[in-house]
Amino acid sequence: MDFALNNDKAAGPAAAVDRLIDAEQARFAATHPRSAEAWARGRQHFLYGGPSHWMRRWAGGFPVYVEKAEGCHVRDIDGHDYVDFCLGDTGGMCGHAPEAVTRAATEQLRRGTTHMMPTEDSLWVGEELARRFGLPYWTLTTSATDANRGAIRIARMITGRDKVLVFSGCYHGGIDEAHVELHEGRMRMRNMIHPNGVDHARVSTVVQFNDVAALEAALAPGDVACVLMEPLMTNFGMIPVADGFHQAVRAATRRTGTLLVIDETHTISCGPGGYTRLHGLEPDIFVAGKAIAGGIPAGIFGLDEAIAARLWDVVPHVNPRQRQSSHFGIGGTLAGNALTIATMRAVLEEILTPRNYENMIARAGELADAARAVIARHALPWHVTQIGARAEIMFTPVPPRNAAEVAATRRGDLETLLHAFYMNEGILVTPFHTMFLMCPATTPADVARHAGVFERFAAMARAQGVA
Known part of the structure; x- marks a missing residue:
């Protein structure tokens, strides 16, 4: 992706993030016409667009409509493949269609x-x-x-x-x-x-x-x-x-x-x-x-x-x-x-066997370590927490001790940008914050794919002055 967009740093990081979100959502709309059409149709009869009002909360501007999901991969009706680290916000922790x-x-x-x-x-x-x-x-x-x-x-x-x-x-x-x-x-x-x-x-x-x-x-x-x-x-x-x-x-x-x-x-x-x-x-x-x-x-x-x-x-x-x-x-x-x-x-x-947990936790450790390396390479004030088969990237330098510390430091706009960018690059994470979950089918290759996408996101954030 070309990050050489018109830079409005002078207007402040918030304006720059908003501009980047707009660009990512436009890219998403252009490459997901069938999901966009389905979403417009769904809004005619569902109270909040989808069967559950939670389904409207994806950062692309509308959700992808799923054709098939297997293991930790999802294919949408526009033909895009995603590595799924959201896994139904844990409902799919066993993997899709095990x-x-x-x-x-x-x-x-x-x-x-x-x-x-x-x-x-x-x-x-x-x-x-x-x-x-x-x-x-x-x-x-x-x-x-x-x-x-x-x-x-x-x-x-x-x-x-x-x-x-x-x-x-x-x-x-x-x-x-x-x-x-x-x-x-x-x-x-x-x-x-x-x-x-x-x-x-x-x-x-x-x-x-x-x-x-x-x-x-x-x-x-x-x-x-x-x-x-x-x-x-x-x-x-x-x-x-x-x-x-x-x-x-x-x-x-x-x-x-x-x-x-x-x-x-x-x-x-x-x-x-x-x-x-x-x-x-x-x-x-x-x-x-x-x-x-x-x-x-x-x-x-x-x-x-x-x-x-x-x-x-x-x-x-x-x-x-x-x-x-x-x-x-x-x-x-x-x-x-x-x-x-x-x-x-x-x-x-x-x-949910001991062997599968061992593999899931290992994949979470690999993802967390790779993300920490990206953060260090770009000298960003972010951190990564891993506990069991979960990891989270947060846009603060140290882990919070409570919700007050989260609220005081949270970058909701940067989270939205990351989520929209990830969807365009074929990565799904929990849409409410940036939490990753592994399933038994998650492979080192899936984790490596995320590392490459996060590297590109970090480079964009640093180049555009929004980190």
Whole structure:
């Protein structure tokens, strides 16, 4: 690509970035006519253009329409091939169309998809979830959002408390209690989410990640039912956890009678048992989703022995003399359906294996090392974080400790430029920030392709004075 564009550095870096974004979006529109036409057609009948309003958030100005996806590659309807490091924002962490999932799904479709009764595969899945993640009792949902809702409801039922504590910058799906952030020391709605009639002062509290003193102060009144957290933050730019923070959280929650819910929907990329098993964490409730069934919608939550016993005191086991057992307010007729169970078994048995994790983490390390080399070569004030099979490029010199530091240093315009440039160069990354995820099919050649594209982007940013 020719970077010798009219340079308007005198107008400032922001104007230069805007000009470059306009150029990349024009290039994208010129080379993706069929996707542009499809997007115009979709806007006639979908509320926000696509089947999900999230699909409008790609930086090209409109999304690509997918013809086929396999492994870590996507081909769009205009005939372009992409190396996919977004992987459905983790939903495709097993890779697109993995053979084991395709086989299991096809076989189960022939035997029936959903009937609100268990299959024998569910016995294996329950035993494997307990073995992997270290909690004995499990429930399946149709998404991690629903799993988090179940965890929160259980926490309220057995503690008698209303509040949920989250960390500023978090994302835990469509959970109203988590749609808050700290701004100048006060709680407000996050990410332009519209208020929805929820009294957040009554049901939510929010502190900065890695801030032990703030956490302890928030828990001290004894009105928080649970802390809902990722082991490290992955939705506002990756924020590593400080030494000793997990131990402090666990000690403070136990001291105040607060349940600890760890949401590993993203951090399950750290290993077969997630970050929790890898680092010996001790959640009361463990949540995961997206990747766990190979792209079939699913979520899971597991309870430790003591929490399960407390729940059974409130909602007893089935009484055989009753025609209908007690209900604790969550669920759905599709939860734990036979298709999900079959694909989940395939994922746990054949795809998310120690060997595949080893390869995925190695590819993430290669991508991170190559990106650091590019940054150093161009003397750019950027950094790269790698944790497990994920890596992130952030346009700040050092990793942030919390969301306030991200907000103070974030270059949203530069992220948009990178995403648009990447799409034109055949690379897909998470569109909300610059996070890369590996799948078992990601190869060194795929990683090398990214290194070349990032080299060209860094050269452009340096030459145009926008870094």
